[in-house]
Structures are given as structure tokens and as C-alpha cells.
Amino acid sequence: MRTLKLTLLVACVCFFQILKAQQTFDTLNTNILDEVIISATKTLRQLSTLPLPAKLISKEEIIKSNSSSLTEILDDQIGIFIVPDFGGSNGVQMQGLDSEYTLLLIDGYPLIGRQSGTLDLDRISVGNIEKIEIIKGSSSSLYGTDAIGGVINLITSEAQKDLSFNSNYKYSSYNTNDLSLNLGTIVNHNHRFNVYLNSLSSDGYDLIENDLMNTVEPYNRYTGFIRYNYNNKKWTVFSSIRGYIENQDFKLNDNTYGDNITNEFSLNTSIKYSSNDRLMVIIDNYFTNYKNDEELKSNNFNYEESFFDQSLYKTELRSIFGLNEENKLTFGIGYSNELLSRNNFFDNNVSQNSTNYFIQYEGFVFENTNYIFGARLDKHNQYQSVFSPRAALRTKLNDNVSIKLSFGKGFKTPDFRELYFNFSNSTSGYSVIGFNAAKEIISNLQDLNQIANLIISEEEFNGNLKPETSLSFNLGLNYKPNNRINVDINLFRNQIKNLIDYKIIATKINGQNIFSYYNLNKVYTQGLEVNSTFKVKDNIDFAIGYQYLDAKDNDAVNRIENGEVYARISPRSSSFRIESNDYFGLYNRSKHNINSKITISSKNNFQIYFKSKYRSRFGLMDNNGNDILDNYDQFVNPFIISDLSISKKIKNYTFTMGSDNLFDYSDPQNLPNNPGRIVYSKIIISI
Amino acid sequence: MRKTITYITLLSLILSSCSKDDEVQLLDIVSESFENLYAPQNGGVNPRTGQFTPISGEFTKFNFSTGQITTSETDWDVAFRGTDIIVNGGESLGTIDEPSRTGNAAVYIASGTMLSVVEVDLQSLSQDSTSGYAIPSGGGNGWYTYQGPPVNIISPTPGKILVFRTFDGKYAKMEILSYYKDAPESPDAFTDESRYYTFNYEYQPNEGITNF
Numbered sequence: 001m002r003t004l005k006l007t008l009l010v011a012c013v014c015f016f017q018i019l020k021a022q023q024t025f026d027t028l029n030t031n032i033l034d035e036v037i038i039s040a041t042k043t044l045r046q047l048s049t050l051p052l053p054a055k056l057i058s059k060e061e062i063i064k065s066n067s068s069s070l071t072e073i074l075d076d077q078i079g080i081f082i083v084p085d086f087g088g089s090n091g092v093q094m095q096g097l098d099s100e101y102t103l104l105l106i107d108g109y110p111l112i113g114r115q116s117g118t119l120d121l122d123r124i125s126v127g128n129i130e131k132i133e134i135i136k137g138s139s140s141s142l143y144g145t146d147a148i149g150g151v152i153n154l155i156t157s158e159a160q161k162d163l164s165f166n167s168n169y170k171y172s173s174y175n176t177n178d179l180s181l182n183l184g185t186i187v188n189h190n191h192r193f194n195v196y197l198n199s200l201s202s203d204g205y206d207l208i209e210n211d212l213m214n215t216v217e218p219y220n221r222y223t224g225f226i227r228y229n230y231n232n233k234k235w236t237v238f239s240s241i242r243g244y245i246e247n248q249d250f251k252l253n254d255n256t257y258g259d260n261i262t263n264e265f266s267l268n269t270s271i272k273y274s275s276n277d278r279l280m281v282i283i284d285n286y287f288t289n290y291k292n293d294e295e296l297k298s299n300n301f302n303y304e305e306s307f308f309d310q311s312l313y314k315t316e317l318r319s320i321f322g323l324n325e326e327n328k329l330t331f332g333i334g335y336s337n338e339l340l341s342r343n344n345f346f347d348n349n350v351s352q353n354s355t356n357y358f359i360q361y362e363g364f365v366f367e368n369t370n371y372i373f374g375a376r377l378d379k380h381n382q383y384q385s386v387f388s389p390r391a392a393l394r395t396k397l398n399d400n401v402s403i404k405l406s407f408g409k410g411f412k413t414p415d416f417r418e419l420y421f422n423f424s425n426s427t428s429g430y431s432v433i434g435f436n437a438a439k440e441i442i443s444n445l446q447d448l449n450q451i452a453n454l455i456i457s458e459e460e461f462n463g464n465l466k467p468e469t470s471l472s473f474n475l476g477l478n479y480k481p482n483n484r485i486n487v488d489i490n491l492f493r494n495q496i497k498n499l500i501d502y503k504i505i506a507t508k509i510n511g512q513n514i515f516s517y518y519n520l521n522k523v524y525t526q527g528l529e530v531n532s533t534f535k536v537k538d539n540i541d542f543a544i545g546y547q548y549l550d551a552k553d554n555d556a557v558n559r560i561e562n563g564e565v566y567a568r569i570s571p572r573s574s575s576f577r578i579e580s581n582d583y584f585g586l587y588n589r590s591k592h593n594i595n596s597k598i599t600i601s602s603k604n605n606f607q608i609y610f611k612s613k614y615r616s617r618f619g620l621m622d623n624n625g626n627d628i629l630d631n632y633d634q635f636v637n638p639f640i641i642s643d644l645s646i647s648k649k650i651k652n653y654t655f656t657m658g659s660d661n662l663f664d665y666s667d668p669q670n671l672p673n674n675p676g677r678i679v680y681s682k683i684i685i686s687i
Numbered sequence: 688m689r690k691t692i693t694y695i696t697l698l699s700l701i702l703s704s705c706s707k708d709d710e711v712q713l714l715d716i717v718s719e720s721f722e723n724l725y726a727p728q729n730g731g732v733n734p735r736t737g738q739f740t741p742i743s744g745e746f747t748k749f750n751f752s753t754g755q756i757t758t759s760e761t762d763w764d765v766a767f768r769g770t771d772i773i774v775n776g777g778e779s780l781g782t783i784d785e786p787s788r789t790g791n792a793a794v795y796i797a798s799g800t801m802l803s804v805v806e807v808d809l810q811s812l813s814q815d816s817t818s819g820y821a822i823p824s825g826g827g828n829g830w831y832t833y834q835g836p837p838v839n840i841i842s843p844t845p846g847k848i849l850v851f852r853t854f855d856g857k858y859a860k861m862e863i864l865s866y867y868k869d870a871p872e873s874p875d876a877f878t879d880e881s882r883y884y885t886f887n888y889e890y891q892p893n894e895g896i897t898n899f
Contacts, residue, residue, distance in 0.1 A: 429731070430833075453819050455828070504827055510731060510742070513825040513833075564798065566846025570872055571865035574801050574887060575845035623873065625832040625842030634873065 039133040039153035051394030051404045053474045057132035068178045070124035078545025078595045084673040091118035096525030096551035097149030105153040113290030127180035128196035130157040138410030138472040141374040141390035148410035148470045159184030159192040165687040172680030176202040192229040205675045207668035217250040236272040258296035280320040308342040326364040340416045344423040346437030354380040368396035386411045402478045410470040418517040429512040435465045438516045453507040470496045484535040493526035522554040539601045547593040551586040556628045567632045568624045584629045592616035605649035612642040636670040654684040717890040724884040726767035743783035751859040751890040761789045764853040772822045775854040777814025790854025797848045804848045807897040839876040841866045861888040
């Protein structure tokens, strides 16, 4: 099958070479007038003409934010929230979609290790990141699974000088030490090496005094990253190795203690061949492994032990044809294989693999319009095939105004947990089992007379869990009256179908439920995002952003309209039927979000940076038992968090002092990832 | 003359049928609330070890006509143990210490409010059986919603009205308000004592009348 596709590809190559033999194309030699972005199309594109909603976070902004990890820098972006899950992982919420629906890439390669769906961003240090590209809306037409809410791609720095050295050290509250070293060198003009080392350690913090554990236990994190580039006229080779170790020790009391160790390793190579300026062929190979082990010991015996060991191998071949100076056609085929072994699983080692084929056409018409058509077919050994098309159009109405419009289908395949989980809660006795494991586990329990009541019929165990699918829509407007003002407005809507959730499938004789995963819900997220930047004076930059978000479960909307949902104001009052406008929406979503940033620089390399973010009220749980978040539930109060930093550059040194969460806002119960005011100082040495 | 007599007879008949003295006196519907009905249980899942031991312990029985907890083996309508609710009708599920059913009680869960559920739907009534209770056990199945970790709260599902036939064939409806002692405003599973039922009920004391 793959041979056939390859043959087809080669045939196409020949066809287009003949067709467009006279035309020239070379993305790398194009005069780049403004910022370029690679993640949106897997080809180099000018951000200003891209028909998709995208944002770049520059190196300058990364440095200015003084973030130790990716969580902090992303949290400063409008419409992006960092949301902690119960396991303490901090994931990203974008366009109102959970962390599971956003793909996170480093140099185009996906990060893994979503133990409970959330991809923990605390583990990503940003000292070697040149820029962060954020594409909003579905990108499954290029990236396949998980790219429903969008793609965040971290581009690492490439050596630009014969020899460069950069080091920084930041000391902050809770005895947090963040030390980075960056070394870059160019050897023989063509070979570029970068080495990056980071060590981050902290005493952690405890927001709630009288519980057993600290909110964040003391940790040590080490990141090592080496990248190599080779360029000549025809060949480009890019290869990198990334390693990460995290160690956390904790103590529940004098007798019970434990540790949590994370190890991560990734390796990639990308070989690009460019022939006579018209054709480019790229072969990517990527392997990554993520391991987490947690042990809880009581003086002499192991009380609890858990492990999680996931590997991913991916390969992809892309051919990019320049049909003329601007129009490009991309073909790609790819394969990926994923393995997982973890505790509480029905099967100790599970795996899945998929092949995919994608095509994309980037066209420019008239003077002012360009478009993208793309589609991808994913064939999976566990699920039905998924076809994900995307179309986008941008047109410039006049010198100051342009509009963009895009539609895309996205999907997310069920994760291993939803298929193979076999977990029983030790305190209350309920169980959660994966869909593929349910039939056998239930029949075993029936043989042991452990099942009191089977709630679903046996036929419902047959068949497959379906991938979750989405339809995303974005309509954007850019207004740039002059070089000092830029305003981007984007309307978005994501409609998700076949959302996987758990439901009760049986009750055990202990009266507790057994849950399993099913394609149950339909949800939508929609809203408006505004991003604007103003150059107030030559030395004053001001940026303000706003997002309005409406995220709801379609079924809950219908049930309320049909008068099937009731609420109760307090446990002393009777219940009553709720109205449509009593429904607040999905958990952990704020309707309003405002960010503002102001930078004031003086001629003598002195800079003040002040930023604030506002998040309107949101609910974390249903308090009145009707399973939806309504206006009669309890909400987390709206809040504003402001950060201030002051820095001064003297020759090769930059000295910074600052405070995050300057006004010391905290809400220990609801915002465990907010430690309160942080004070820090930092020194950067660049040679 | 005959005609007049007929009229008088008719008139007296009408008058007598309208007379209050002869009419069957209807009793007033009882509308009450009951606080902190304690329904302990033994066994279940040990929170420390995770071990499951079969649930046991006496059910706390309730009689609608007296409005009181009772220890009578026959004159009870509904009984509580932990989150399980049984009626005095049908068959025993056979758990330890489960009382035998001596009456003809039955129950169903109606969607609505105490005000909106005004008529008993006789078709929906069912009794306990050897395969399960008429009020299904487990969160989300019956009268309550279980909010998992980290809060582990049991909330009576709003809009669930339990409609009963009593052991002696009368009707009652009940709305459970709280599962925690003194029905705290925001219960905390770790500090508030559970297995204390607070509920509103209405009891129709008149034989054969199925509305409230």
C-alpha cells in the first residue's frame, strides 16, 4: 500500500515538474518582509497573509515575561487559560477547549505524556525557544488527531553567529532557582550546533495547611537539548535530542512518604531536499518516550505504586511543489505507532498505529486574495478512518482592512485510558473501565457474582468507540490603519460531536457504580477574540486583548429547553425548574477574559513591563446535584492578576527584578496553581 | 298532587345529598418536613484499606401516617440505610439485616417539583424485588447524584420526587433535600456527618385518593 502511494507521489512530482518547468520557487530565498510562520501550513508563510487565525510570540516577549516554564507565557495570551487538573498537571485551554484538544509541538513534533488527558506544560522550559506559533481552530487536515482547538508549536533557536553564549539565572520566591545555559556555534559555515541546559528547582508551596500534602511538592527539573543543522543549496538536515528529568519527593507523615519521577526523551531527524527551486522533499522521523513513576511507601512496604510509560514513533514524507512563485501544492504521507504500558490497565502493553495521507494547496489569486485547501485521511487500526478537510480564504479589502475565513474538520481518537482503563477507587469503591475492556471485565465480575445490576445491554459492548470530531469555523478581520495600530478580531465556533464521557454501565453488589466510556455528548464553544497593539509613543507599547466565550453542552441546552432540569437554591429549599438563561455552560470556562500589557523603554536600556489579566467568574463543579453548572451553583470569583518587571541592560548583562501576582491574589481552594505573590530577580549574560 | 309529591321527594333527595352531615369527611393532606433521619450502615468500602465488607445494619423505618420513625416490623412505609432506600412491599434483596416486606408499599421517582407532581401515576409504581430495589442504588441512578473526588459529595438530585404507595394503600410524595446532618448550606464530605436525611413530604391520608 505504501509503495503504491510512493509511486503515485513520484508520478505527481514528474507531472508538476513538466507542467511548471519554467517557474521558480524557493521559500527560503523569498524576501521575508515580516514574520513567518511554519505551523499553519507546514510551509513557510508570511504571517500577514495567512488566512488562518494565528499568533506569534516572539523571543522578545518570551524574555520580557521572565517565565520559567511554558505555562506562564501561554497564560499571558488572550483566550488561553492554564487550567490545573486533579493530578496537578497544568494544561492549556484554548478557544474554550480542554488541553486534550490542543496539539503541542516542539519544532513540529508532538509532545506526549497525557496521563489523564492533560498535557502538563510546567515541564517545558522556554530558554531555548525562539518563538511560539499558535494556530487556532482545527488543524487536523495537517496534523491529524488532537488538533481540534489548535496547534501550539515551539520553535527552538538556531545558531546565528559563529559562537554565541547565553546564560541566565533567576531566583524567586519559594527558593526557586532557574539556571539556563545556551551555547550556539557555526562550524564550517554549514554546520550549526546548539546546546541548551536548564535546571529548575523549587521548595514548592502549600496553600492549605491542614491537609496531608503540599499543594506543590518540592521539585527538581532538568532539561537538556541539543540541536544540529546542516545546510547547503540542496540539502538541509535538522536533528535534535531532548531529555527531561523531574524528581519530586513528598511526605504525608512520618511513616508515609513517596516520590514521583518523570523521564522524557525525544529524538528527531528531518532531511530536506530542494531541487531546482521548485520541488522540496522532506522526510521526518521522530521518536519520543515519556515515563512517570510514582511510589507511596509506608515504612516497610509499598503502599501504592503507579507507572506510566508511553512511546511514540512517527515518520512523515512531504513533497512541496512550487507551481509558480506563490502557489504551492503539498503532498504528505505519514505513519505513527504508539505504545503504552501503565498500571490500572486491562492489558499491560497496548499499542495502536495509523497511516495518513494529506494534501494541501495554497493559492494566490488577484492582487489581494489567497486561499488554502487541504485534507487529510487518517487510517487507524482501532477506529474507523477519519477524513479532515480544511478551507481558508483571506482577502485584503483595502490597504488597512483584510478579512479571513476558515472552516475545518478536526478529530481526536479515543486515548488508551478510554479503551483499557481498569480502575477501582479504593476509598469509595466505584470502578472505571475502558470501552474495549468492558465486555471481559463485566463478564468476569458476573462469574464472581459481583454485579448487582447490569444497566446497559450486552450488545452495547460491541463495536468501537468513535473518534471525537469537530467542525471549526473562524471569521477574522484585521485592521491596520497605520504602523502604530493593529487590531485583530476573530469570531470562532467549534462544534464537537461524539464527545467521550463516562456513564454508568453496571452497579456492583457493594452498591457502587461501574463506569465506562461512550460517545455521549455534543458540545460547542463559540466566541469573539480581539487582539490589539498600539505604539503609543516610540518608547511605549500597549497591547490589549479580550475574549468572550460561550461554551455549552448541546444536550444540556436541549434538556433545559424541554423543562427537564431542576435546581435547588439551598438544601433547605425545594427544587424548581430552571430556565435556559440559568445555564452557565461548561465547567472552568469564564465568559470574559481581558489582558493588557504595557512596555515602557528608555534610551539607556531601561525597561518597565506591566501586564494584567482579568478572568470573569467560572464554576468548577455542580453543587446542586443536577449535573450541570447553573446560576444557582457556587462560582469562583472573578479576579485580576498583575505582574511587573523592571530591567536594565548594561553591555552584555541584563538585570531584572520583578513580581508576578503583584497584588497577591489567591484562592487556595479553587486555584491551586496560583501560589500568590512571587518576587524574583534575574540576570542574563549574552556574549 | 302526585306531581307535587314527586317534586318534594326529589327536592328532599337533592337536599339530603347536599347536606354536610351526610358527606364522608375528607382528611386534610399532611404537608411536613422531617429533619435528620439518621440511617447508619455497617460495612461497605473501608476508606482506609479499600476493602469491601458486605453492608449490614438495621434500616431506619418511617411511617407516613404517624410522621415518625418506627421500629414496627409491619407498620412502616419506607426505610433508609446509607444511600439505600427500600419500601415495605415486594421482596427482599436479601442483604444482611434487611427487613422482610409485609405491606403493599410501592414507589417511583417522578420528575418535577413538590408543587408540580399532583397526581399519582399508578402505572409507574414498582416494588422491591430479589434483583434490586424499586429506587435504584448508586449515584445518578436513583435519588442522588454523587460528585466524585476530590469533594465526594452526595447531593439529592433536584427535580426527583419520590411518589409512594404506603404499606396500607395510601399515597405520599417526598422530596429529599439533604444527606448531611442539619442540612448544611454547602456540605463538606470530610467534616459534615452523612446519612442524615432531611426531606419534605406530603401524605394523602384518604383511602383511594391519588392526587395531592
